[in-house]
Amino acid sequence: MSEFKILIVxxxxxxxxxxxxxxxxxxxxxxxxxxxxxxxxxCASHHPDLILLxxxxxxxDGIEVIRTIRxxxxxxxxxxxxxxxxxxKIDALDSGAxxxxxxxxxxAELLARIRAVQRRLQYSRNDSLEESVFENGDxxxxxxxxxxxxxxxxxxxxxIEYKLLILLAKNVGKVLTHSYIIDRIWGxxxxxxxxxxxxxxxxLRKKLKQGQNSSLIQTHVGIGYQMIRI
Amino acid sequence: MSEFKILIVxxxxxxxxxxxxxxxxxxxxxxxxxxxxxxxxxCASHHPDLILLxxxxxxxDGIEVIRTIRxxxxxxxxxxxxxxxxxxKIDALDSGAxxxxxxxxxxAELLARIRAVQRRLQYSRNDSLEESVFENGDxxxxxxxxxxxxxxxxxxxxxIEYKLLILLAKNVGKVLTHSYIIDRIWGxxxxxxxxxxxxxxxxLRKKLKQGQNSSLIQTHVGIGYQMIRI
DNA sequence: CCTGCACATTAAGATTTCGTTAAGACACCA
DNA sequence: TGGTGTCTTAACGAAATCTTAATGTGCAGG
Numbered sequence: 001m002s003e004f005k006i007l008i009v010x011x012x013x014x015x016x017x018x019x020x021x022x023x024x025x026x027x028x029x030x031x032x033x034x035x036x037x038x039x040x041x042x043c044a045s046h047h048p049d050l051i052l053l054x055x056x057x058x059x060x061d062g063i064e065v066i067r068t069i070r071x072x073x074x075x076x077x078x079x080x081x082x083x084x085x086x087x088x089k090i091d092a093l094d095s096g097a098x099x100x101x102x103x104x105x106x107x108a109e110l111l112a113r114i115r116a117v118q119r120r121l122q123y124s125r126n127d128s129l130e131e132s133v134f135e136n137g138d139x140x141x142x143x144x145x146x147x148x149x150x151x152x153x154x155x156x157x158x159x160i161e162y163k164l165l166i167l168l169a170k171n172v173g174k175v176l177t178h179s180y181i182i183d184r185i186w187g188x189x190x191x192x193x194x195x196x197x198x199x200x201x202x203x204l205r206k207k208l209k210q211g212q213n214s215s216l217i218q219t220h221v222g223i224g225y226q227m228i229r230i
Numbered sequence: 231m232s233e234f235k236i237l238i239v240x241x242x243x244x245x246x247x248x249x250x251x252x253x254x255x256x257x258x259x260x261x262x263x264x265x266x267x268x269x270x271x272x273c274a275s276h277h278p279d280l281i282l283l284x285x286x287x288x289x290x291d292g293i294e295v296i297r298t299i300r301x302x303x304x305x306x307x308x309x310x311x312x313x314x315x316x317x318x319k320i321d322a323l324d325s326g327a328x329x330x331x332x333x334x335x336x337x338a339e340l341l342a343r344i345r346a347v348q349r350r351l352q353y354s355r356n357d358s359l360e361e362s363v364f365e366n367g368d369x370x371x372x373x374x375x376x377x378x379x380x381x382x383x384x385x386x387x388x389x390i391e392y393k394l395l396i397l398l399a400k401n402v403g404k405v406l407t408h409s410y411i412i413d414r415i416w417g418x419x420x421x422x423x424x425x426x427x428x429x430x431x432x433x434l435r436k437k438l439k440q441g442q443n444s445s446l447i448q449t450h451v452g453i454g455y456q457m458i459r460i
Numbered sequence: 461c462c463t464g465c466a467c468a469t470t471a472a473g474a475t476t477t478c479g480t481t482a483a484g485a486c487a488c489c490a
Numbered sequence: 491t492g493g494t495g496t497c498t499t500a501a502c503g504a505a506a507t508c509t510t511a512a513t514g515t516g517c518a519g520g
Contacts, residue, residue, distance in 0.1 A: 158496060174375035194477090196498065202480055221477060221506055222389040223376065388507060425469095426509065432469055451466065451517095 003198065004118065005143045007048035008032045009039035009065065011058055015103075019052065022107050028114070036060030036174040040068050045212045048075060050117055056083040057091065063095050080105070134169050137216060137230035138206065141169055150208060160185060168217060168227040177191040201225065234348065237278035239255045239286050239295065240310065244249035245333075249282065252337050255270050258344070266290030270298050278305060279345055282340075283327075285311045293321050300326040306347045310335070315453055323407045323453065328403065330453075349459050350403035366401050367446060367460035369438065371399055380438060390415060391434050398457040399448060407454040431455065 006023055011034045023030045031046055034038040036057045043051060051069070055062030066077055076098040092100060099113050134141040138151045148155045148165065157165065160229045163185050168176065178194050185197075201217070208216055218226045237254055237361040241248045241264045243319055253260045263269040266287045273281060278389060283301070285292030296307055309322045319330050328350075329343055364371040368381045378395065379384045387395065393415050398406065408424050415427075431447070448456050 160497075171375075173377070175377065193499095194483085195500085198478065199498080201478095205479090219478070219506095220376070220386075223392075388506075423510095425511090428467065429469080429509080431467095436469090449467070 003029050004050070005029045005031065005046065006114070007039065007042055007046070007051045009034075009036065009051065009052040009057065009120045009181050011035060011056070012054070015019055015054070015080075018107070019110065022110065026111060034058075036065045039065055043069055043073065043075065047058070047073075050114065051075055051077045053077055053079050053097075055079055063091055066092060066095040078113055078117065111168055129204060134170070136172060136227070139169075139216065141165065155207050157204070157207065160200055162209070164200055164204055168225065172227050173230045175226040233259050233276045234280070235261065235276065237269065237272055237276070237281045239264075239266065239281065239287065240284040241286070242284070245284070245310075248337070252340060256341060261454065264288075266292070266295045270293055273299055273303065273305065277303075279351070280344060281305055281307045282331075283307055283309050285309055285322060292318070292329060293325050296322060296325040296327055304321045306351065308343055308347065320407050320409070320453060323405055324410055328404050345396070346403050346459065366399070366402060366457070369399075369446065371395065385437050387434070387437065390430055391437070394430055394434055395438075398455065402457050402459050405450055405454055405456045411454060 006028050008016060008019055008023075008030055010019065010032070013034075013052065016032060016034070020030055020032060020046045020073065022093065027059060031048060032043050036059050039053065039057075053062055053065060057065070062079065062081070062165045066079075069077065078099045078104065079092045079097045080101045083093070094200065098117060101110065101113060104177075132142065132144045141147070142149075143166070148157055148162070149169050164181070167184055168180060178197060180214070182194070182197060185226055201219075205217060216227060216230065220226060232403050238246060238260055240262070240397075243264075246262060246264070247394050250260055253417050261278060263272050266289050267288075268311065269281075269283065272278075282311060283292055283295060287295070292309065292311075296309075299305065299307070307326070309319065309327045310333065311319050311330060312333045313320070319332075322330065328347060331340060331343060364373065370379045371377070372379075373396070376392070378387055378392070395409070397411060397414055408427060412424070412427060435447060440445045446457060446460065448458055450456060
């Protein structure tokens, strides 16, 4: 794995020391800032892979820092806070933070959170950031041009069928629940039961089944559906 | 590993002696109390890592002690009960005890139970933060994608079987009573009998037994089931 | 040695959930 | 307005799952 660069925004010197030493020992590269303004600037100029952000900063509210950064970057942000209150946690997460660490925290926990973010990052990279082309068996999806082909022949999918297929493809190997799928396709409105979903699945399968991947999409009775990786 | 502190709550002096000496020989630190009130107080003040609790105490019912402690702490509790107290044993487990030991017990068994709890503790620490993946022997459960594999081959579980497995896995090492399991699986509604539970256990074991971990799930006659950590 | 108890396992009927087809509703566009 | 394509709903046979009953096994007590 290439170098993983972490930006620490923290004004308490002893905690800054603890974190920076821990990161260094564990092979991470890091940048540091002791106030919100510098943190935002460093983030803009150095594009870190992860930000550790203390909420209690001298110049800006931590929430502000998150909002500012989120206007242009999706860099994962792990918040560190002395305040263990739920409200703060929710505010931070709602503003776009990815995870939350309450002081005092153990070094092991910090590293675990960082690994978790790395895993998530790696995962979503494989899923969305690459190629913009998805291939699985005879199925090929070009997200950029919204083109779906089986064995090279183009398929004509209706909007809902396409959404469904994308959803399954973005989660290959995962079992998606009925409610999750319905929520993602029809928005969180209450409507459209499972029955509709079944009809679309039938349509989709019919169109896909032009090859012999009859088993590309599997049913989990009582649970949902799953596209399996071939 | 740092020191492991065990609180013994037992009024029988000879058993207290046996246990304390055993623990000392095996490198554990221990505290002792000879009644429920003292036990609760010591637990509150000294934060032991494990509690060995005799159900038959002079001042309080053992169940009361468990309930009291459980209002603020998740400290593992291993119950010690005299023979013929099956009902009490079940009540204790339902109230939040983790395991039980029947008098007379061997020193080896006592130590084994303690080690089991230690293992479980260590595991849940590692697990609670991140990893939506559970592993035990050849069994692997990916909660996020609802995928269960044995030796790498995917298992197809029915909804109830899956729920059952998850319940056991989330409580590895802990003995779950029949009523607790039934309550968790079928909701607190009326009683789908123990008989049904047995049928599902049979089905689950059949599917799991594709490896040779025939003993992954153990039966506690008259009490319930337990997934053991391998 | 027999009996009773708790559990394991299998088989079969009852029930739920699925897949698929077809018909009507709706929106869009010429 | 009529036509086209898409969405939704209903219906029904098929498949999977759940439940119940029946039988088999091991163990403890009389």
